[in-house]
Every structure is written in structure tokens, then in C-alpha cells.
Amino acid sequence: MSNQLLWYTTRGAGAVSLVLLSAVVVLGILSVLRIQTAGWPRFLTVGLHRNLALMTLVFLALHIVTAVVDPFTHLGWLAAVVPFSSYYRTFWLGLGTIAFELLLAIVVTSLVRGLIGQVAWRLVHWLTYASWPVAVVHGVGTGTDAWSAWLFALQAACVVAVLAAIGYRLMAGSRDPLANARSSFQSAVDRRETR
Amino acid sequence: MLLSNLPASSQCGFSGGVNTYAMENKDTTQARVRARDAAMRLLNRLTTGAAISAVIGVGLFGAISANTIPGTTTTSTTTASSTSTSSGLATTTTPVTSSAGSGVVVSGGS
Secondary structure (H helix, E strand, O other): OHHHHHHHHHHHHHHHHHHHHHHHHHHHHHHHHHOOOOOOOOHHHHHHHHHHHHHHHHHHHHHHHHHHHOOOOOOOOOHOOEEEEEOHHHHHHHHHHHHHHHHHHHHHHHHHHHHHOHHHHEEEHOOOHHHHHHHHHHHHHHHHOOOOOHHHHHHHHHHHHHHHHHHHHOOOOOOOOOOHHHHHHHHHHHHHHHO | OOHHHHHHOOOOOOOOOOOOOOHHHHHHHHHHHHHHHHHHHHHHHHHHHHHHHHHHHHHHHHHHHHOOOOOOOOEEEEEEEEEEOOOOOOOOEEEEEEEEEOOOOOOOOO
């Protein structure tokens, strides 16, 4: 495989990973809102969210492997694992490493959700809100094509989609019909435990 | 057991098709099963479509990035060649530029 082909694959896989990750974040936000129709039950949103998250990891792996084995940059495997250890664009590549490791932690804890419990899983899952913007900044800072019109439009579309989903989530509030009952039950349990 | 304990009135009389609760419940369950199967098929189709689109996307974005920033440099060499006229009085200097597009990879980043 030629060096140029590796480089093009790195850039293509990076762009696809950003799109997939943004879709995963949007679907995750929508799943919290419990949106459903006759032809789109709630579990479809959750299932698609899970499948796309796993797919994102695959394309991120492609992005990282092609970047590491590219002989021009000599990044080395350490840079892919340890943040800010790369001699090449240290800060921006370090952000990419952090975003990948956060995403890995989120996916792994989701796969073993039954073992670690709901509270721990939820706490780790909140890291998504850190992983996604770090990934976007990594793309802007490191990306060779960051200011190319096509990638700029792609990044802008991803940012708008996620911000719109977050805005909708904040405005819609909780769609859980048992939210009040749950909170009152939880507060009653807390009161009993503090006695 | 005395037959008097099981009078004919112990059985439900024919309601004329009005009491169809049990049948409706079964139909509702079947409809839900069908809806769930349809949703699972849709999930599989969407996942497969996303995977295929992502693979195509890598190729497409790679091709676009190759066209916008191909990662090759054009090496230019400028030399000055002096040409003397036959009279020997005037000398003109003409720059000669040669371009080689064989390509030097400047890859890096993502």
C-alpha cells in the first residue's frame, strides 16, 4: 500500500468517524427523549445508537492504524495510546487520543453495563459530552483538510446537528411518564437511609 | 359430584359476538409481534446501510481529499542561462524553469 493511499484513508476514515460519532450522539440524546412513532419504536433508536457506536470504533481504529503505519509521520503506537506523546502536532493529536480513549471507555462500560450498575454506567456515559467536542477540535486542529470547503461543511453540519439535538433535549425536558414518581420514591428511600 | 352443581346456566350464553375481548387481546399481541419484527428488520437494514455508506464514505472522502490536497509537491528548479548574441554586445538572461510532478509525499496529520 502506498504512503499516499494510507494518508488518504486516514483522512477519509477520520471524516467518516466524525459523522458516525455525531450520529451516535444525536441518537443517544433522542433515546433519552423516548421519541417513538407507530413505525419507529423506542428500542429502534437505542439499537441503532448501539450499532453505530460499535461501527464508530471500527472506523476510528482504521483511522488510527492507517495514521500510525504511515511511514512519513512515524507516529508510533505509543502516540495512539498515550496522549500528548507524539512529536508531531503534539497537542492536536493528543486530543484525538483522549477522544478515542473516552469513547472506548463509554463503549466498554456499555457492553458490561449489567456488571457495573446503572449509576456507574451513567456517570461514564456522560463523558460522551466531553468526547465529542474533543474529537471535533482534534479534527479542526490536526486535520490536513480542516479548512477545505468540503470538510468544513461536514464539520459544521455535525456541530449543528448535535447542538440542535442538545437544544431540543433541554427544551423538551423529561419524557419519562414516571419521572415524578421515581424522584419522589428515590427521595423517600434517601430519607429512610439517612435515619 | 352432583349434576345439580353444574346447571346449564353456569356456562356463558352466546353473546352474539359482542364479548370479543379475548380475541382482540390476541390480535393486539400478534400486531405487536409483527410490529417488533418489522422494527428489527428495519434496524438491520439501517445498520447494514450505515456500514455500506461508511465504507463508501471513506473512499469518497479519501478521493475528495486526494483531489483537494493531493500530498505531492512540484519541485521547481530555476536556472539562469546566458545567451550571448553574435555581436557580443548584448547579453540576455533567460530563466529556465523545469517542473517535475513525480510527487513527494508530504503526508501527515489526518
